[in-house]
Amino acid sequence: MGEVVWGPWGILGVVVAYFAMLIVVARRTVRRRDNEAFFLASRNAPWMAVAFGMIGASLSGVTFISVPGWVEKSGFSYLQMVLGYFLGYVVVSRVLLPVYYRLGLTSIYGYLGTRFGPITRYTGSSFFLLSRVLGSCLRLYLVAAVLQNLVFDNLGIPFWATTTLTIALIWVYTQQGGIQTIVWTDALQTVFLLTALGLSLYHLWPAVEWELAKTSLGWADHPMSRIFFWDDPKSGQYFWRQFFSGALITISMTGLDQDMMQKNLSCRSVSDAQKNMFWFSLVLIGVNAVFLLLGFALTAEAGRLGLDVHGDALFPELALRHSGSLLLGLAFVLGLIAAAYSSADSALTALTASFCCDLLGERAAQSVSIRKRVHLGFSLLFIGVIIALDRVVDRHVIETLFKAAGYTYGPLLALFSFGLMSKRALYDRGVPWVCAVAPALTWMLDAYVQRAHGFSLGFEVLAVNAGISTLGLWLLSRPVSQPTA
Secondary structure: OOOOOOOHHHHHHHHHHHHHHHHHHHHHHOOOOOHHHHHHHHHOEOHHHHHHHHHHHHHHHHHHHHHHHHHHHHOOOHHHHHHHHHHHHHHHHHHHHHHHHHOOOOOOOHHHHHHOOHHHHHHHHHHHHHHHHHHHHHHHHHHHHHHHHHHHOOOOOOHHHHHHHHHHHHHHHHOOOOHHHHHHHHHHHHHHHHHHHHHHHHHHHHHHHHHHHHHOOOHHHOHHHOOOOOOOOOOOOOHHHHHHHHHHHHHHHHHOOHHHHHHHHOEOOHHHHHHHHHHHHHHHHHHHHHHHHHHHHHHHHHHHHOOOOOHHHHHHHHHHHHOOOHHHHHHHHHHHHHHHHHHHHHHHHHHHHHHHHHHHOHHHHOOHHHHHHHHHHHHHHHHHHHHHHOOOOOOOHHHHHHHHHHHHHHHHHHHHHHHHHOOOEEOHHHHHHHHHHHHHHHHHHHHHHHHHHOOOOHHHHHHHHHHHHHHHHHHHEEOOOOOOO
16 A cells, blocks of 8 residues: 555645635625525525536535546446436426426425425425435545545544534534525535546546557547447446436436525526526536546556556545645545535535425424524434444445435436326325335335346336336326316
């Protein structure tokens, strides 16, 4: 193992300075302290700032570490899913955003209450709460585990203490301003993320040239640069599987996710929100392509140095233990914490908004004291879940994240699709049963297909789960003559 270029005290100093900067930004951006400002920035956020900040919030620490680590075994196949993301963003922009703005929603699950009834609203919000807590904690866990290995183990500080401190710092700079602060802190963190990405690739580019010269292959012929996979429908890398999975993941994890939609709802108008979504989705394709190129460079550098390091360990090991470069180490640390915390801070705000508006009711949603208690409660929940994940999660966190999303977002996709694409009414009390049974049936079907045919549903779990949920909702439904919301 190589010598750590940035020692634990140096990395800790960078993290502390970074959080101090965010706290300063938070104090300067709080204009109002009521719930309208906390949840939606008084619907006055500039769309360009929202769009830029969403880049960092969408990528997260999982993308920063796991996507480059995928390239060695999967090439650039992830770009097929990213292209599907763009289709999903078009649907979100043109179908969902106009509905949310027309109804003047604070929580997007208010649509389910208007369309079907209060129990359906509670069910949709509950699935979001489960999905977002699990997803955000998986993202934060990955970063916390890396920092624990590189910094806090060397200082004799246990994992539970570092996790508690991390969430406490996020709570400090979000608990007053909410979205009106996060719009600007996310934009700032995106600057650091993209700067780190560019510096890392610049430093490692000689490894790309070395790899191409060693193999005597052009870029287009190198197996790690392959993007499109058309030959094997059973493969998880097959184009149409990844493309449509990407579209469904975006519709579910962005369009039906209070966290991502809350930022869009903070814009002044639906047209501003749609402009935000269009430019953000275009930039995101390019950013993900650069992450894959970085993965190629990291894998080549590991080969050049003769290192046996792969997957999620690839980037941190090379940047901090083997590169010999202070610049690459600094870029990695800044990019990692920027990607991680730009996702986590808005998640806490969105969870607070959904819980207050959907589960506690509109009266509670107007109470600042209740909002503060709920916000603190979710911060404590994050700490507990991340500590628990340390015992059960494998190294390939991005696969775990998308697989889990398929089970938790499937019923949400079915509820919104059924509401928008049909005029039928639902038996409100039966909806929780359908949404609970469908993921279980999906899991059993996936297990059977793997055992009987050696075929995994992969990311298609989301589509299958949504399909089973939709069938159950249809059986619960009845035709109505009057128009619906």
